[in-house]
Amino acid sequence: MSTLHPSRAAVGGHHTITAAALLATYMQSVNISVPNAALPHIQATLSMANDEVGWVFSSYIAASAVSMSITQWLAARYGRRTIYQTALAIFALGLVLDTLATTSIQFVLARIVQGAASGPFAPLSLAILLEVTPAARHARMSLAWTVCSLLGISTGPAIGGWLAEYYGWPSIFYFSLPMVAFIFPTMRSLLSEKRAERSKPFDFFGLVTFSVGMIGLQMLLDRGERLEWFASTESWVEAGASVLGFYLFIVHVLTTREHFLRTVLFRDRNLILSTVISFALGFVLLPTLALTSPMLEELLNYPVDTTGYMTIPRGMALVGALVLTSLVPAQVDYRPFLLGGMALVVYANWLMLGYSPAMDWRPVVEAGFLQGAGLGMLLPTLARAAFGTLDTKLRPEGSALISLSRLYGSTIGIAVVQLFFYANTQAMHIALAKHLTPLRVAANTVGSIGKPGLAALNGMVTRQAATIAVIDQFEILMFAMLVVMPLVFFLRRPRPSG
Incomplete structure (x- = not known):
C-alpha cells in the first residue's frame, strides 16, 4: 500500500477519526432496524401490503452484504478515502430518497441504494480504527466496534418508534443526516488516502x-x-x-x-461450523424484531413508541453479555459458553410460545432480555471459535465470511417467518371460521347480525388467527437454534495461546 500524503490522523485527529469511524459503524447498523417500530406509519402512507414489509429490512441487508464483499477491492483500487466519501454521499442520497418515496416500490428501491452505500462502512471503519490504535489496544477497539454495531441494531426500534410517533416516519431517516454531516468532513480532512500499487483481480x-x-x-x-x-x-x-x-x-x-472467498477457508473445520452457527444466529437476531413489533402494535394495540421502548432491555442484555463474555480469558474453553448462549436463546423462544392477547408487557420484556443475553454470549464466543484454529493471514476473509453468513441468515430468516406467518394466518382463519356456523352464532347473540357485526366477528377471527401464526414463527426460530446446537461438539478445542 502506498500513502499519498502523511497520516494527519496521527498528528492531532486520533480521537476525532476514532469517533467518526465508530459513529459510521453505528449509523450503518441502526438503519437496519430503525424502521421496525415505525412500520404501521410507513405502511399506511405508502399503501404497503403486509407481505412487502419484509423487504424493508431484507433489501437493505442484502444490498449491504453485496457491497461489503467488494469493499476491500474497491478501496485497494480507488483509495479508501475516496470509497468512504463516495459511500457516505450515496448513503445520504438514499436517506433523502426514503423520505420522498410515495409508493412501496420506490421505498424499497431507496432502501437498496441506502443499503448498498452502507456496506463499506463496517469493514473500512474497523480497518481505520486498528490503524490509528496501538497494537496493544486492538482487542479493545475491536470490541468497541462490535458494541457500536450491536447498539445500532438494538436501539433502532426505540429511536424509530419515538420519532415516528411524534415527528412522522420520515424523521427516522433525517436522524442519520447529522451523523453523515460529521463523518464526511472528518474523513476528508483527517483520513490519509491509501491504495494498492497493484490491486489484485477480483x-x-x-x-x-x-x-x-x-x-x-x-x-x-x-x-x-x-x-x-x-x-x-x-x-x-x-x-x-x-x-x-x-x-x-x-x-x-x-x-x-x-x-472472492478463497477455498482454503473451507478447510478449517471451526470456521465452517462457526459460519453455519452464525447463519442460525442471524436467522434469529433480526426476524425476532420483525415479528415482535407488528405483534405488539397490530394485535395488542401498543403505540409505536412504546413498542420501540420494549426492545431496549433486549439490546441492553445483548451488549452487556457481549462485553462480559469478551472478558473471559482466552485460555478458557469457549464451548460451554456457546452451549449456554444457545440454551438461553432456545429458552427465550420457548417463553415466546406462551404469548397471548391477554398478556401485558412483562412476558415480552422478559423473553427479549433472555434472548438478548444469549445472543450476546454467542457473538464473541463464535469469533473465538472461528479464528482459534485459522491462519492469521486468513482472518480478514474469515471475518467477511462470518459477517456474510449472519447477514444472509437475517434476510432468509425474515423471508421465512413472513412467508409462514401469512400462510399460517390464512390456515388458522379457515380453521377457526369453519366453527362459526349460523346455529352457533345465533346461540350466542341476541337479534340478527348485520354487516357491521359480521365484519367485527371476522376481525376477531383474523386477530386470533394472526396471534397463533406469530407464535408459530417463534417456534421456527427456536428450532433453528436447536438444529445447530450439536455442531458445538464438533468444534476443535482452542489452541494454547500466549
Missing part, C-alpha cells in the same frame, strides 16, 4: 453468481405466497435464477483457483 463472476442465487431465492420466498407459487411465471423465473446462480457458483468454485 472474482466478479463468483460474486455475481452467488448474489443472483441469493436474490432469486429471496424474491421467491418473499413473493411466492402472493403469486400462488409456481402458478406464476415470475416464481419460475426467480426459482430458475436462484438454481442457475448457485449452480454456476459451485462449478466456478470447483474449477477455478481464485475466488
Whole structure:
C-alpha cells in the first residue's frame, strides 16, 4: 500500500477519526432496524401490503452484504478515502430518497441504494480504527466496534418508534443526516488516502453468481405466497435464477483457483461450523424484531413508541453479555459458553410460545432480555471459535465470511417467518371460521347480525388467527437454534495461546 500524503490522523485527529469511524459503524447498523417500530406509519402512507414489509429490512441487508464483499477491492483500487466519501454521499442520497418515496416500490428501491452505500462502512471503519490504535489496544477497539454495531441494531426500534410517533416516519431517516454531516468532513480532512500499487483481480463472476442465487431465492420466498407459487411465471423465473446462480457458483468454485472467498477457508473445520452457527444466529437476531413489533402494535394495540421502548432491555442484555463474555480469558474453553448462549436463546423462544392477547408487557420484556443475553454470549464466543484454529493471514476473509453468513441468515430468516406467518394466518382463519356456523352464532347473540357485526366477528377471527401464526414463527426460530446446537461438539478445542 502506498500513502499519498502523511497520516494527519496521527498528528492531532486520533480521537476525532476514532469517533467518526465508530459513529459510521453505528449509523450503518441502526438503519437496519430503525424502521421496525415505525412500520404501521410507513405502511399506511405508502399503501404497503403486509407481505412487502419484509423487504424493508431484507433489501437493505442484502444490498449491504453485496457491497461489503467488494469493499476491500474497491478501496485497494480507488483509495479508501475516496470509497468512504463516495459511500457516505450515496448513503445520504438514499436517506433523502426514503423520505420522498410515495409508493412501496420506490421505498424499497431507496432502501437498496441506502443499503448498498452502507456496506463499506463496517469493514473500512474497523480497518481505520486498528490503524490509528496501538497494537496493544486492538482487542479493545475491536470490541468497541462490535458494541457500536450491536447498539445500532438494538436501539433502532426505540429511536424509530419515538420519532415516528411524534415527528412522522420520515424523521427516522433525517436522524442519520447529522451523523453523515460529521463523518464526511472528518474523513476528508483527517483520513490519509491509501491504495494498492497493484490491486489484485477480483472474482466478479463468483460474486455475481452467488448474489443472483441469493436474490432469486429471496424474491421467491418473499413473493411466492402472493403469486400462488409456481402458478406464476415470475416464481419460475426467480426459482430458475436462484438454481442457475448457485449452480454456476459451485462449478466456478470447483474449477477455478481464485475466488472472492478463497477455498482454503473451507478447510478449517471451526470456521465452517462457526459460519453455519452464525447463519442460525442471524436467522434469529433480526426476524425476532420483525415479528415482535407488528405483534405488539397490530394485535395488542401498543403505540409505536412504546413498542420501540420494549426492545431496549433486549439490546441492553445483548451488549452487556457481549462485553462480559469478551472478558473471559482466552485460555478458557469457549464451548460451554456457546452451549449456554444457545440454551438461553432456545429458552427465550420457548417463553415466546406462551404469548397471548391477554398478556401485558412483562412476558415480552422478559423473553427479549433472555434472548438478548444469549445472543450476546454467542457473538464473541463464535469469533473465538472461528479464528482459534485459522491462519492469521486468513482472518480478514474469515471475518467477511462470518459477517456474510449472519447477514444472509437475517434476510432468509425474515423471508421465512413472513412467508409462514401469512400462510399460517390464512390456515388458522379457515380453521377457526369453519366453527362459526349460523346455529352457533345465533346461540350466542341476541337479534340478527348485520354487516357491521359480521365484519367485527371476522376481525376477531383474523386477530386470533394472526396471534397463533406469530407464535408459530417463534417456534421456527427456536428450532433453528436447536438444529445447530450439536455442531458445538464438533468444534476443535482452542489452541494454547500466549
